[in-house]
Amino acid sequence: MPDQKPILKAEDLSKRYEDGVLALDHLNLEVRGGEVYCLLGANGAGKTTTINLFLNFIPPTTGTCYINGIDVTRDPLEAKKYVSFVSENVMLYGNFTARQNLDFFAKLGGKANLSKEAYYQVMRRVSLQEKAFEQRVKNFSKGMRQKLGISIAIIKDAPAILLDEPTSGLDPKAAEEFLEILAELKKEGKAILMSTHDIFRAKDIADRVGIMKEGRLVMERTREELQYEDLVKIYIDYMKSEPLTV
Amino acid sequence: MLKTIIKKELLDNVFSYRFPLFSLICVLLIPLGMYVNQVSYAKRLRDYSEQMRLAGEAVSALKIQDVMAGTVAIKGFRPPARLSVFTQGFESTLPRFYEFTQDGFRPGESSGGDESIFSVQGKVDFVFLVQMLLSLIGLLFASDVIAGEKESGTLRAMLSNSLPRDKILIGKIAGGYLALWLPFIIAFLIGIIILIVGSFPFFGGDTPARILSVFLSVSLFMLIYFTIGTMVSSSSAKARTSVVAILLVWASLQLIIPKLSDMVARIVYPVRTNTEVSLEKSLLARSIDTETAKELGRQLDLVFGAAGPKAPEDENSPEQKKWNSVKTRIQQSARERKARQFGAIEETYQQQKRRQQNLAVNLSLISPSAAFARFIADICGTGELERTKYIEAVRAHQNALDNELFSKVDRTVMIRPNGETMLAFHAFPVDLKNLPKFSIASASLQDAFKENWRSLISLAFWLIAPFAVAYVRFIKYDVR
Numbered sequence: 001m002p003d004q005k006p007i008l009k010a011e012d013l014s015k016r017y018e019d020g021v022l023a024l025d026h027l028n029l030e031v032r033g034g035e036v037y038c039l040l041g042a043n044g045a046g047k048t049t050t051i052n053l054f055l056n057f058i059p060p061t062t063g064t065c066y067i068n069g070i071d072v073t074r075d076p077l078e079a080k081k082y083v084s085f086v087s088e089n090v091m092l093y094g095n096f097t098a099r100q101n102l103d104f105f106a107k108l109g110g111k112a113n114l115s116k117e118a119y120y121q122v123m124r125r126v127s128l129q130e131k132a133f134e135q136r137v138k139n140f141s142k143g144m145r146q147k148l149g150i151s152i153a154i155i156k157d158a159p160a161i162l163l164d165e166p167t168s169g170l171d172p173k174a175a176e177e178f179l180e181i182l183a184e185l186k187k188e189g190k191a192i193l194m195s196t197h198d199i200f201r202a203k204d205i206a207d208r209v210g211i212m213k214e215g216r217l218v219m220e221r222t223r224e225e226l227q228y229e230d231l232v233k234i235y236i237d238y239m240k241s242e243p244l245t246v
Numbered sequence: 247m248l249k250t251i252i253k254k255e256l257l258d259n260v261f262s263y264r265f266p267l268f269s270l271i272c273v274l275l276i277p278l279g280m281y282v283n284q285v286s287y288a289k290r291l292r293d294y295s296e297q298m299r300l301a302g303e304a305v306s307a308l309k310i311q312d313v314m315a316g317t318v319a320i321k322g323f324r325p326p327a328r329l330s331v332f333t334q335g336f337e338s339t340l341p342r343f344y345e346f347t348q349d350g351f352r353p354g355e356s357s358g359g360d361e362s363i364f365s366v367q368g369k370v371d372f373v374f375l376v377q378m379l380l381s382l383i384g385l386l387f388a389s390d391v392i393a394g395e396k397e398s399g400t401l402r403a404m405l406s407n408s409l410p411r412d413k414i415l416i417g418k419i420a421g422g423y424l425a426l427w428l429p430f431i432i433a434f435l436i437g438i439i440i441l442i443v444g445s446f447p448f449f450g451g452d453t454p455a456r457i458l459s460v461f462l463s464v465s466l467f468m469l470i471y472f473t474i475g476t477m478v479s480s481s482s483a484k485a486r487t488s489v490v491a492i493l494l495v496w497a498s499l500q501l502i503i504p505k506l507s508d509m510v511a512r513i514v515y516p517v518r519t520n521t522e523v524s525l526e527k528s529l530l531a532r533s534i535d536t537e538t539a540k541e542l543g544r545q546l547d548l549v550f551g552a553a554g555p556k557a558p559e560d561e562n563s564p565e566q567k568k569w570n571s572v573k574t575r576i577q578q579s580a581r582e583r584k585a586r587q588f589g590a591i592e593e594t595y596q597q598q599k600r601r602q603q604n605l606a607v608n609l610s611l612i613s614p615s616a617a618f619a620r621f622i623a624d625i626c627g628t629g630e631l632e633r634t635k636y637i638e639a640v641r642a643h644q645n646a647l648d649n650e651l652f653s654k655v656d657r658t659v660m661i662r663p664n665g666e667t668m669l670a671f672h673a674f675p676v677d678l679k680n681l682p683k684f685s686i687a688s689a690s691l692q693d694a695f696k697e698n699w700r701s702l703i704s705l706a707f708w709l710i711a712p713f714a715v716a717y718v719r720f721i722k723y724d725v726r
Contacts, residue, residue: 055406057725077408085406091399093254095261107250108407136261152403162406 006030006066007082007160007191008037008054013063015049015215023049025215026063029193031208033159036182036192038202040235041212047195049215051164054193055085067160081110084158088165090149094138098123098148101137102155109156122151126181143174150181161185163194167201179205203231211238247409248417255421259387268383269429275379276433277440279372283331284444290326297323297343308678313655314671319345320651321354322643322684324636327627328453331441332460333373333619335628344640344684348652349531351644352524372437373622376464377615380430381471381500385492387426388475391418392720394485401725415476415720419713423472427465434461452691459625459691467618470708474499474614477712480719504616507609515602523595530587535659538580543662545572554662573658608700617704624694631689631697639686646682 008031015024024046031037039047052058054065056076065072068082092101102119106112123133126147132140137148146166153161163182167175179201186192186205196202202209203226211219211234218238221229259265301321312318323343330337341353395401404414438457442448448457475492482488546554549569610616623629656672695702 052726055402057402057405077410080406080408083406085403087399087402089399091401091403093258093400094398095258100257104250104254105403105407108247108404108409110408156407 005069006032007068008162008193009066010050010053011064011066013050013053013065014061015046015053015058016061022215024053024060027215027217029210029217031160031191031193033189033191034186035207036186036194036205038206038209039193039195039212040197040199040202040209041195042239044214045212046215047212048164050212051085051162051193051195054083054162055080082158083160083162084109084153084156086146086149086153086161086163086166088168089142090145090152092137092140092145092148095136097134098128098137098140098144099133101148102151105152106155109152109158111155111157114155119155122155123148125154126151127177143170143177146170146174146178147181150178154181154185159189160191160193163192163196165196166194167196167198175201199232199235211235213238248413248420251414251417252421252424255391255418256424259422259425264387265425265429268387268426269432271379271383272429272433273436275375276372276430277437279370279375280331280437281440281444283334283371284441284446287326287328287331287446288444294323294325294342297321301343305678305681310655310673310676310678313348313651313676314657314673319347320647320681321345322640324686327632328447328450329456329460329626330628331446332371332457333623333626333628334371335623335626336630336633337628340633340636344643346644346647348655348657351640373619373626376467377619378500380426380464380468381615382496384426384468384471385475385478385496386489387422388419388472389479389488389492390485391422391476392479392716392723393482393488394479396483396723396725397485405725411721411723412717415480415717419473419476419716422476423469426468426472430464430468434464455691456625456627459694460622463618463622463625466705466709467614470614470705470712473709473712473716477716477719480716480723483724499613500615503613504610504619507612507616508606510609511602511606514605515598517598517602518595523591527588527591530591531584534580534584534587536661538576539659539661539667541576542573542658543660543666543668545569545576546660546668547662552664554668577658611700611704614705614708617698617701617708621694621698621701621705624689624698625691627688629694631694635689636686639684643682643684650682651676651678 008029010027010029013024013027013029014022016022023044027046027050029037029050039050041047049058053060054067054072056065056072056079059073065079067079070079070082072079093104096104099116099119102122103114106114106119120130120133124130128144128147128151132144137145140148149166167178170178175198182192182194182205186207194202194206207223209221209226209231210217219234221231221234301323305320308318308320321343324340327335327337339356341356343354344351345354390397392401395404405411438448447453474495478491478495479485479488482491546569549565549572555566555569607620611620620629624631654674654676656670656674658670658672660668660670662668689697
């Protein structure tokens with residue numbers, strides 16, 4: 001059972017860009033420890049904007065994001081201690097080996113002086129091939145990079161993990177492996193917020209699913225509710241429905 | 247945390263393809279530039295020693311009759327600047343020597359005539375390489391320091407951690423700069439070893455302090471260009487845009503501003519050429535000399551009558567006494583008139599020249615490259631300071647020779663009303679073996695710093711301002 005205390009919380013969160021586009025419209029959302037929350041929606045629905053706001057990459061127009069109870073806008077450095085981030089295309093230093101990348105980001109995440117073996121263990125946990133540990137990542141496949149990305153999140157050991165379309169472009173096997181790791185992290189009590197287009201896998205892994213359209217969270221279902229409803233149909237119905245009036 | 251970022255930035259650069267390329271360029275070109283200039287310096291030093299020997303012999307063979315005949319020109323040679331191995335500056339354009347005569351001094355040939363035909367494309371020395379190459383490489387290294395990381399997405403990954411942006415910026419500048427600095431240090435040390443092996447007098451006088459100043463100045467110069475590159479990078483959303491902007495910045499600071507400032511100054515304050523001024527002085531001297539000779543001739547006739555003085559002259563005769571008094575008065579008046587009018591011409595010329603030069607220098611100091619070149623040339627004794635000291639020494643030596651030699655010989659030219667020209671000589675005793683020696687009081691390192699306060703301010707500005715802009719831009723930088 002998820003903890004009751006929300007680790008990720010968006011309160012009346014809105015974002016209007018300088019060009020006038022309303023990317024996020026009064027979003028309210030909570031993700032508790034041991035819970036996976038999947039945000040579904042078409043491109044431009046506001047999923048990535050939500051993640052960017054949680055990471056303080058952009059300031060909100062209204063509302064507040066909380067990570068572990070800390071206001072992200074007010075104290076971003078403190079808030080970011082409690083969150084890891086995995087993007088669609090995991091960003092790594094191509095000239096560094098997998099271990100060097102892991103070492104660098106571990107140190108940034110506050111985990112200094114870890115042994116080489118500790119890094120190897122994490123990489124083994126995400127099923128990265130042993131021979132890749134000391135290889136430069138510029139030749140890594142997308143799957144390998146995603147595994148290394150989740151290794152970085154694991155090694156930081158933050159209570160919250162934000163994932164921005166992490167399985168996009170992965171082959172089915174790699175995507176499956178990736179979700180298995182997420183399931184393990186969920187069991188460890190991490191609060192996971194994942195934006196994705198992958199309805200089928202979202203249904204498999206999510207404790208709750210939210211559908212976003214034109215910046216609004218238009219629907220939210222729990223895992224239990226989805227046992228009796230067809231998520232694909234709901235999603236397509238929302239996408240086909242009339243544009244929202246903003 | 248800062249150490250982690252610096253280390254990452256350093257290693258990321260070291261592992262990149264451009265690092266070995268840059269290292270190779272540094273290690274090949276910098277020591278080579280020093281070696282070529284060391285060979286050139288050694289050659290000029292040999293020439294100088296030989297010319298000094300010949301000049302010494304010429305002075306030893308000097309007779310007072312030669313001075314009376316007005317055919318003597320005593321040469322004063324300038325020793326080649328030791329640190330011209332780093333920058334040529336004015337080294338090849340300054341006259342190797344000046345000739346001192348009764349009528350004043352005139353410059354001898356410069357050492358520019360010995361230069362390779364390729365000098366027409368610009369002299370390649372250590373400072374030239376630093377100015378042209380290291381500045382560009384510094385900018386290019388910094389071009390992707392922010393924009394490149396944004397494009398690759400690693401900046402988002404970094405900023406998703408509890409990491410202040412100012413620390414990231416400082417870490418990136420420090421790490422990136424170190425990657426640029428390390429190959430330079432190695433190349434510089436190799437160059438110094440080559441100089442020492444080539445018998446360069448490294449440990450003489452304040453040479454080590456000057457070389458250290460050169461090293462620190464170049465290090466500062468590279469940091470300036472790296473910071474400018476970071477500023478451009480933090481103002482660009484894409485690495486490619488950053489590279490284009492950097493090339494424009496480089497061309498402006500390196501080529502356009504320094505060249506344009508001189509052109510603008512020449513247009514705003516046009517100045518006559520040195521040859522024109524010399525010609526005017528020479529015409530004036532001739533005119534005064536002729537007038538004086540005519541007046542002396544007229545007075546000679548008035549004192550001695552149309553028959554003129556009887557030979558041998560009776561020093562104690564009343565006519566002779568009167569003539570001596572009149573002659574001294576006319577010659578003194580002519581000397582004063584010449585000095586006054588020459589002084590006025592020279593003063594006007596120097597004033598105009600100073601005004602033009604000041605404008606050119608002030609405009610050129612907008613560029614850190616020009617400021618750096620001026621400063622380092624003065625440290626190496628091949629800059630403006632050396633040129634000023636040289637001409638000061640020349641003037642002082644001319645005065646000394648006037649007092650000790652030329653004034654001891656009285657040559658009087660007289661043109662009598664009937665058109666007859668008469669020449670009279672009188673020489674006082676002169677110790678020809680102990681004539682004043684020509685020497686230049688070299689500017690101290692302290693002088694180089696004092697005289698270049700404007701250059702130093704320019705360099706400080708170019709270090710602080712781009713960092714401040716980069717800081718402000720990066721704090722608000724959109725990492726999405």
